[in-house]
Amino acid sequence: MNITSLAFLPNEKIPSKYTCDSENINPPLTFSQVPKEARSLVLIMDDPDAPGGTFTHWVVFNIPPATIAILEDSVPEEALQGLTDFGKVGYGGPCPPSGTHRYFFKLYALDEILNIPEGSKKEEVEKAMEGHVLESVETVGLYGR
Numbered sequence: 001m002n003i004t005s006l007a008f009l010p011n012e013k014i015p016s017k018y019t020c021d022s023e024n025i026n027p028p029l030t031f032s033q034v035p036k037e038a039r040s041l042v043l044i045m046d047d048p049d050a051p052g053g054t055f056t057h058w059v060v061f062n063i064p065p066a067t068i069a070i071l072e073d074s075v076p077e078e079a080l081q082g083l084t085d086f087g088k089v090g091y092g093g094p095c096p097p098s099g100t101h102r103y104f105f106k107l108y109a110l111d112e113i114l115n116i117p118e119g120s121k122k123e124e125v126e127k128a129m130e131g132h133v134l135e136s137v138e139t140v141g142l143y144g145r
């Protein structure tokens with residue numbers, strides 16, 4: 001399974017368009033080689049370099065497994081979004097207080113559709129995923145001020 005972005009290369013800078021310094025919209029992401037037995041996908045974007053510990057920027061779950069891309073500033077139909085550490089549902093772009101941070105875009109293929117509501121926290125999504133992850137992959141983008 002693979003996850004890539006047309007907006008940035010792995011371990012390279014995320015364009016400011018996708019951050020709180022500009023439009024604050026999600027970057028385009030492309031998925032490939034999803035396991036045939038997958039029933040849903042989960043995407044989690046977080047920043048382990050945040051001063052107070054890992055900061056959740058985006059949670060999207062119950063993504064249909066046939067999805068090959070998330071377009072810029074969009075969410076796949078039928079997918080649900082979770083609560084970020086900004087206290088809102090939906091994408092919250094990189095917004096580091098200082099220094100360069102790493103932003104992990106983690107994609108999980110699951111053998112089930114999660115039975116949790118939109119607005120669930122990352123921890124609730126991860127708990128619901130336990131024992132159901134078929135495969136996972138990640139890409140990392142960088143952003144700093």
